Amino acid sequence: MSDQLAKLVQERVGGEPVCLFAYDLDRLTEHVRTVTESLPPRCRMFYAMKANSADRILRALAPLVAGFEVASGGELAKARVVGAEIPVIFGGPAKTPAEIEQALIQGVTRLHAESVLELHRISETATRLDRTADVLLRVNLAGPFPTATLAMAGRPTQFGISEEVLPEAVAAARTLPGLRLVGFHLHSLSNNLSAPAHLELLEHYRRTVVGWEREFGMCCEVLNVGGGIGVNYADLDDQFDWPHFARELPALVGRFPDHLREIDFECGRYLVAESGRYVVEVLDVKRNHGVDYVLVRGGTHQFRLPVSWQHSHPFTVLPVDQWPSNALRPELHNARATVVGELCTPKDVLARDVPVTRLRVGDVLVFSHAGAYGWEISHHDFLTHPHPEHVYYGDGF
Ligand SMILES: *Cc1c(COP(=O)(O)O)cnc(C)c1O
Numbered sequence: 591m592s593d594q595l596a597k598l599v600q601e602r603v604g605g606e607p608v609c610l611f612a613y614d615l616d617r618l619t620e621h622v623r624t625v626t627e628s629l630p631p632r633c634r635m636f637y638a639m640k641a642n643s644a645d646r647i648l649r650a651l652a653p654l655v656a657g658f659e660v661a662s663g664g665e666l667a668k669a670r671v672v673g674a675e676i677p678v679i680f681g682g683p684a685k686t687p688a689e690i691e692q693a694l695i696q697g698v699t700r701l702h703a704e705s706v707l708e709l710h711r712i713s714e715t716a717t718r719l720d721r722t723a724d725v726l727l728r729v730n731l732a733g734p735f736p737t738a739t740l741a742m743a744g745r746p747t748q749f750g751i752s753e754e755v756l757p758e759a760v761a762a763a764r765t766l767p768g769l770r771l772v773g774f775h776l777h778s779l780s781n782n783l784s785a786p787a788h789l790e791l792l793e794h795y796r797r798t799v800v801g802w803e804r805e806f807g808m809c810c811e812v813l814n815v816g817g818g819i820g821v822n823y824a825d826l827d828d829q830f831d832w833p834h835f836a837r838e839l840p841a842l843v844g845r846f847p848d849h850l851r852e853i854d855f856e857c858g859r860y861l862v863a864e865s866g867r868y869v870v871e872v873l874d875v876k877r878n879h880g881v882d883y884v885l886v887r888g889g890t891h892q893f894r895l896p897v898s899w900q901h902s903h904p905f906t907v908l909p910v911d912q913w914p915s916n917a918l919r920p921e922l923h924n925a926r927a928t929v930v931g932e933l934c935t936p937k938d939v940l941a942r943d944v945p946v947t948r949l950r951v952g953d954v955l956v957f958s959h960a961g962a963y964g965w966e967i968s969h970h971d972f973l974t975h976p977h978p979e980h981v982y983y984g985d986g987f
Contacts, residue, residue, distance in 0.1 A: 612981045618984075628832070632852055685708060863963075907949050
């Protein structure tokens, strides 16, 4: 537990119950710098903004990453607030004509097209604005995938262009005015924890793209291999082996054709999850039907990730010795805690059946790896409780 976090909590004891997201910007920039500096030539790391689009996070990341991947006009606007010149790549499965226009006017580097109709829409807008749009075709791969990645990819989703339609999409992208087909986009999985599996997936992408180049008689300039590098919430000591991945990547990249000038990664979770924590005060402890419930200020309306992924989110107990009350102070000893929030629904569970040695009302729970898809994906105003604080510490440089 960092000193800064303990200090932050101490400053708040005795006031309103603690409920905040704390972001360690030094930790964030150190991690992201390690990642980006270990990439071989031709590889570029974009930040997928949907994981966390807070302005402070974007500003800390902007000098380190190749640019931002956005998937809405709103995200594009946030990127432009951070910097007019920051390279932005624009994806998203259902772009409106207005968003396409906004993307072209604001000079995005590339658009990732998700259907043949969308190619027509981009072409129409680009022609009207007298511009040329560089596009990647986002392809929804049919598989079969290499065995290690099989469980994570290759199931039906609404994303991208089916391989059966690819010849039609390639033809449209090459003939419609205002478009320049520069390559393909392949984002097929989420939260992959295995570096060897990820390398295997990229090798699969390489073979697939080389096959398409032959089939369509084209040369790809850019390949986007998506995000999807994961965080192991179940065992914090066993994370994606980035050093292994970075060691093996240059050889793999070396096998790509020379005319492919750029391989884009667009990671979200892996870059920002670890630097954020969700910090909440215990308001009550009670036993119902043989289960020890720990009730906190906050819950899944602020940190929906555990319900969304159906997991127990890892936390540690930050003991708070002060107890400014004459009332009894309930506590658990060597028990199994189920941590729930303040919502009037039994689904508001952050962690279930977790062994704790000692946990008192008034102590603070620190949920780690809460920086990605935490606050961002939550239904903040359900039940109209006050929002958490968002505290950023470290200067991020
Ligand atoms: C969500 C998303 C990402 C980022 O995924 P992570 O799992 O956070 O790395 C990248 N690309 C696309 C197209 C996405 O939808």
